[in-house]
Amino acid sequence: MDLNILKNLKLTKTTASKIDTFDFEDLKFGAKFTDHMLVCEYKNGAWQDLEIKPYSPITLDPSARVFHYGQAIFEGMKAYKDVNDDVWLFRPDENFNRFNKSAIRLAMPSIDETRFIGGLKELLKIEKEWVRKGLGNSLYIRPFMIAIENGVIASPSNEFLFCIILSPAKSYYSGKIKVQIADYYSRAANGGIGAAKAAGNYAAQFYPTKLAQEAGFNQIIWTDSTHEHLEESGTMNVFFRINDTLFTAPTSDRILDGVTRKSLIQLGQHLGIDINVRPMKIEEIVKAAQDGSLKEIFGAGTAAVVNQMEGFAYKEDYYQLPELANEDSYALQLKDALTKLQNKLADDPFDWTVKI
Ligand SMILES: *Cc1c(COP(=O)(O)O)cnc(C)c1O
Numbered sequence: 001m002d003l004n005i006l007k008n009l010k011l012t013k014t015t016a017s018k019i020d021t022f023d024f025e026d027l028k029f030g031a032k033f034t035d036h037m038l039v040c041e042y043k044n045g046a047w048q049d050l051e052i053k054p055y056s057p058i059t060l061d062p063s064a065r066v067f068h069y070g071q072a073i074f075e076g077m078k079a080y081k082d083v084n085d086d087v088w089l090f091r092p093d094e095n096f097n098r099f100n101k102s103a104i105r106l107a108m109p110s111i112d113e114t115r116f117i118g119g120l121k122e123l124l125k126i127e128k129e130w131v132r133k134g135l136g137n138s139l140y141i142r143p144f145m146i147a148i149e150n151g152v153i154a155s156p157s158n159e160f161l162f163c164i165i166l167s168p169a170k171s172y173y174s175g176k177i178k179v180q181i182a183d184y185y186s187r188a189a190n191g192g193i194g195a196a197k198a199a200g201n202y203a204a205q206f207y208p209t210k211l212a213q214e215a216g217f218n219q220i221i222w223t224d225s226t227h228e229h230l231e232e233s234g235t236m237n238v239f240f241r242i243n244d245t246l247f248t249a250p251t252s253d254r255i256l257d258g259v260t261r262k263s264l265i266q267l268g269q270h271l272g273i274d275i276n277v278r279p280m281k282i283e284e285i286v287k288a289a290q291d292g293s294l295k296e297i298f299g300a301g302t303a304a305v306v307n308q309m310e311g312f313a314y315k316e317d318y319y320q321l322p323e324l325a326n327e328d329s330y331a332l333q334l335k336d337a338l339t340k341l342q343n344k345l346a347d348d349p350f351d352w353t354v355k356i
Pocket residue numbers: 076197232234235236237256257258259260261300301302303
């Protein structure tokens with residue numbers, strides 16, 4: 001960490017905090033934000049001074065590149081508070097490194113650890129009251145970077161804005177979802193930007209997801225270019241349990257390297273669950289659903305941690321998964337173990353949590 005960068009941080013505090021009237025019980029994910037945000041501009045070939053200021057709109061010229069060519073990336077991470085009121089981050093280095101990988105892929109400048117992690121820690125110190133204690137409570141963190149240079153010239157911007165905003169979150173039981181396996185649309189391409197957290201990846205999946213929702217499903221499980229292998233579910237990585245083995249696809253150009261995914265793999269192994277990372281064929285899970293050996297499917301990502309599925313559609317057929325007692329579900333066991341570790345309600349044998 002470069003302490004000079006943090007010493008030059010410009011801080012303007014709000015005179016009208018929203019915290020006293022904020023309803024922490026009624027939280028729609030990602031809908032409301034805290035009092036302050038972190039911003040930092042990149043220009044003349046360098047990142048400028050960090051600034052923390054009241055949460056407020058960003059004003060840009062209509063010709064700013066982000067509006068035309070979609071040079072935009074983001075991250076998703078969470079902060080947690082323990083019983084002693086200390087605030088913790090979960091594997092922030094993973095998000096920092098992935099942010100820079102996304103930046104490189106989108107021809108954007110990488111950012112230094114001091115501005116990203118150091119800046120975030122300074123912001124969290126100011127917004128400490130917004131992090132609530134208790135299992136499942138967290139503060140969702142959304143770092144992002146956009147191209148702000150003016151001019152509708154189809155070339156990479158030379159100016160960027162890095163920003164972090166914070167949104168209080170609660171993990172509640174959202175119910176099981178029904179998914180449809182993609183057999184026409186794709187989320188990502190070989191050699192494309194699927195492995196980056198690029199804003200455009202989401203834009204590209206809204207329309208097919210809307211069609212799936214109109215057909216009665218909540219999400220899509222994306223497949224590879226030949227629509228033979230199972231890749232990701234919506235905005236999450238995906239796990240399949242056949243008998244007592246948990247399968248998930250290896251990461252690739254098309255599959256995002258999720259922090260939740262890699263943490264669940266390690267945690268599962270630690271808990272004695274048999275985990276197998278290999279490409280999964282649609283054919284295999286259809287067969288397993290038919291012979292009763294397919295026990296669970298679930299998505300894994302920072303926002304929901306784990307999202308259980310009740311069944312999947314493939315082409316004309318729908319396959320219902322069996323009802324499992326909660327204590328027999330790998331999804332729920334893993335979710336419980338990971339959330340307790342993150343909320344500092346259980347040991348962290350992996351040293352994943354970082355105190356701010
Ligand atoms: C963010 C994201 C995930 C989940 O990653 P986490 O680090 O676990 O939150 C999975 N797939 C896609 C496409 C994503 O954008």
